[in-house]
Amino acid sequence: MRNDNDSWDIKTSVGATALFVAAARGLAARDPQALAVDRFAEVFCRAAGDEWAALFAADAEQTKNHPLRAPGFGPLFQNFQAARTRYFDDYLRSAADAGVRQVVIVAAGLDSRAYRLAWPDGTVVYELDRSQVLDFKREVLADAGARATAERHEVAVDLRDDWASALRENGFDPSVPTAWLVEGLVIYLTPDAQSQLFETLNALSAPGSWLGIEEMATIDSGVYAAMTTPSTDPDSYDQGRGAQWAGLIYNEGKTQAVQWFLPHGWSGAATGLVDYLASLGRAVPAGKGPVGHFDPSLMSLATIRK
Numbered sequence: 366m367r368n369d370n371d372s373w374d375i376k377t378s379v380g381a382t383a384l385f386v387a388a389a390r391g392l393a394a395r396d397p398q399a400l401a402v403d404r405f406a407e408v409f410c411r412a413a414g415d416e417w418a419a420l421f422a423a424d425a426e427q428t429k430n431h432p433l434r435a436p437g438f439g440p441l442f443q444n445f446q447a448a449r450t451r452y453f454d455d456y457l458r459s460a461a462d463a464g465v466r467q468v469v470i471v472a473a474g475l476d477s478r479a480y481r482l483a484w485p486d487g488t489v490v491y492e493l494d495r496s497q498v499l500d501f502k503r504e505v506l507a508d509a510g511a512r513a514t515a516e517r518h519e520v521a522v523d524l525r526d527d528w529a530s531a532l533r534e535n536g537f538d539p540s541v542p543t544a545w546l547v548e549g550l551v552i553y554l555t556p557d558a559q560s561q562l563f564e565t566l567n568a569l570s571a572p573g574s575w576l577g578i579e580e581m582a583t584i585d586s587g588v589y590a591a592m593t594t595p596s597t598d599p600d601s602y603d604q605g606r607g608a609q610w611a612g613l614i615y616n617e618g619k620t621q622a623v624q625w626f627l628p629h630g631w632s633g634a635a636t637g638l639v640d641y642l643a644s645l646g647r648a649v650p651a652g653k654g655p656v657g658h659f660d661p662s663l664m665s666l667a668t669i670r671k
C-alpha cells in the first residue's frame with residue numbers, strides 16, 4: 366500500500382513498474398513486425414539482473430511463470446507498450462516538426478527517447494523522476510556507451526512536491542513552448558497530486574505547448590477489489606504481482622486530461638488503446654475484458670495543444 370511519502374528504487378514499489386514496462390518493450394522489440402523498437406529496454410533489464418535479465422535469457426524455462434510470459438496477458442501487454450511507445454515517439458516528432466525545442470519527460474523512468482530519437486539541433490530534454498531511478502538509468506547507459514541525441518538534463522524530484530522550482534533551476538524556460546510527456550504516471554498519483562500536476566503543467570506551458578499523456582479510466586470498484594486480492598492458485602502466472610500492482614495505483618476520483626485541459630484553453634483528443642491497436646493492425650479480441658490485471662479498454666493516449 367502507498368503513503369504520501371513513500372520511496373522506491375528501480376527494483377521496488379513504483380520504481381519496479383519502470384522495469385516492468387521496459388521489459389515489455391524489450392520483449393516486444395524482438396518481434397520482427399514490432400510496432401516500435403526501444404533498443405535500450407533490454408539493456409536496462411540485463412543490467413537489473415534477476416528476473417529482468419532472465420526474461421531475455423536463451424533458457425525461457427526460468428521465467429515460464431512470469432506475468433510477461435502469460436499467454437493471456439504477456440503478448441497483449443507487450444503490444445500495448447510497443448503501441449504506446451510508437452504513439453508518443455510520433456507525438457514528439459510532430460511537436461519537433463512544429464518547432465518545439467523544449468521537451469519534459471515527466472516520470473521518465475527508463476524512457477530512452479533522449480538517446481533514441483533524432484532530435485533537431487537545439488533540442489533540450491528534461492527528465493524528471495526519483496533520484497534512484499535516474500541514477501540507475503545514467504549508470505547503465507554510461508556503461509553501454511550510449512550518447513544522448515539531445516541536450517539532456519536530469520531533474521531528481523518527487524512529483525508530489527514542488528518540482529517546478531527544480532525544473533526551472535535546471536534551466537527550463539516557461540516562456541517558450543514545451544512538449545510534455547506524461548506516460549505511465551498518473552495512475553500512481555492521488556487525485557490531488559494529479560490535479561496539482563495538471564495545474565503546474567498548465568502554468569508552465571507557453572502558448573504553442575504540447576501535452577502527450579497516457580491514462581487509465583476508473584476500474585469498476587468490484588473488479589478493483591478483486592484485483593487487490595492475490596490469487597491463491599499456486600500455478601498462476603500472476604504470482605501475487607497483479608495484486609501488488611493494483612495496490613500501487615489510485616483508482617478513483619481522477620479527471621481525464623482532456624476534460625481538465627480543454628476548459629483551460631487547450632485543444633485535442635484522446636484515442637482509446639483498443640482503437641489505436643486496431644489502427645495498427647493489432648486488434649484486441651472482441652469482448653476481451655480484464656486480462657490478468659490489465660483491461661485495454663480502460664487505457665487511452667491523448668495529444669493536447671495549448
Ligand SMILES: C[S@@+](CC[C@H](N)C(=O)[O-])C[C@H]1O[C@@H](n2cnc3c(N)ncnc32)[C@H](O)[C@@H]1O
Nearest residue numbers: 382383472473474494495523524525548549553
Ligand atoms: C510505469 S513507470 C513509467 C516510466 C516511463 N514513463 C515509461 O513509460 O517507460 C512509472 C514511473 O513513474 C515514476 N514516478 C511515479 N510516481 C512518482 C513521483 N511521485 N515522483 C517521481 N517519479 C514518480 C516512477 O519512479 C517510475 O519511473
